Amino acid sequence: MIPGPVPGPSRWAEAPGDGPDGAASAFPRFPSVARMYDYFLGGKDNYAADRAMADKALDRAPVVARLAQVNRGFLERAATVLAESGLRQFVDVGCGLPARRNVGDIVRRVEPSCRIAYVDNDPLVLVHARALLAGGAGTGAFGGDVRVPAALLGHPGLRRLIDFGRPVALLLLGVLDFVADADDPRGIVRTLLDGLPAGSHMVITHTERTAELAALAATARRAGLAFTPRGRGEIAEICAPLEPVGPYPAALPLADAAGAAGPLPLVGCIGRKPG
Numbered sequence: 001m002i003p004g005p006v007p008g009p010s011r012w013a014e015a016p017g018d019g020p021d022g023a024a025s026a027f028p029r030f031p032s033v034a035r036m037y038d039y040f041l042g043g044k045d046n047y048a049a050d051r052a053m054a055d056k057a058l059d060r061a062p063v064v065a066r067l068a069q070v071n072r073g074f075l076e077r078a079a080t081v082l083a084e085s086g087l088r089q090f091v092d093v094g095c096g097l098p099a100r101r102n103v104g105d106i107v108r109r110v111e112p113s114c115r116i117a118y119v120d121n122d123p124l125v126l127v128h129a130r131a132l133l134a135g136g137a138g139t140g141a142f143g144g145d146v147r148v149p150a151a152l153l154g155h156p157g158l159r160r161l162i163d164f165g166r167p168v169a170l171l172l173l174g175v176l177d178f179v180a181d182a183d184d185p186r187g188i189v190r191t192l193l194d195g196l197p198a199g200s201h202m203v204i205t206h207t208e209r210t211a212e213l214a215a216l217a218a219t220a221r222r223a224g225l226a227f228t229p230r231g232r233g234e235i236a237e238i239c240a241p242l243e244p245v246g247p248y249p250a251a252l253p254l255a256d257a258a259g260a261a262g263p264l265p266l267v268g269c270i271g272r273k274p275g
């Protein structure tokens, strides 16, 4: 069964009467994950509904702002490591709104010929990604839902851009946290991995369930956002089909432990498709 869209993204005010003068409002009435994340990162592509929910999230769990920053830092490190080790094709699933530095900016510092496919199920993300990220050769932005992994990998535009005869780096950062258990995140990772050629790699980050993040998840669910932090063991099972690269999976941050207050409830994993 093909699941419906994740509740939350881009449920724009469509009913007449929503706007100040009785016309339909141009602003979204409901928060979206992508725009809240943009707010946590200090971006400008968010609206009142997003900021209100994001501020509520910060009240419940102040750690989320740091989780967003550290997650982005790990994305940079992992993408750089993979580009330096020879990967030339990147599929960024759940790419989010364009940030200060995006996967293309990061990996093309290592090798300008890298190809990048940005994928998200939020139509607004795609509008921004197409405008800002996917203009040049070797880059594309495609609609896709990670809960339907075979269809995602089968997207005709994606397959024109990415050569599935050569290794691919598939990035799943901060996205499986929005996949419910019923949608089988472990099965999703296995299906995606099966669809990738030999030599491919995957990067995953996932928030760990703590008391405050569990409370936040309950609040988020009431707002229609399917946030699902998981236990360390459950995250390890999701990453299990991968052959770990370096010290991963591990709680983040690792490199800047000297200055940090300790590991965050965020697990990062870099792994390769087992040969």
Ligand SMILES: C[S@@+](CC[C@H](N)C(=O)[O-])C[C@H]1O[C@@H](n2cnc3c(N)ncnc32)[C@H](O)[C@@H]1O
Residues within 6 Å of the ligand: 006, 009, 033, 034, 037, 071, 072, 075, 093, 094, 095, 096, 097, 119, 120, 121, 122, 125, 144, 145, 146, 147, 172, 173, 174, 175, 178, 179
């Ligand atoms: C927290 S943001 C992470 C953005 C980026 N990957 C990063 O780590 O910086 C989560 C993104 O995943 C997207 N997303 C959520 N559920 C998704 C799904 N089922 N399929 C594809 N994208 C999804 C959201 O729209 C949002 O852009």
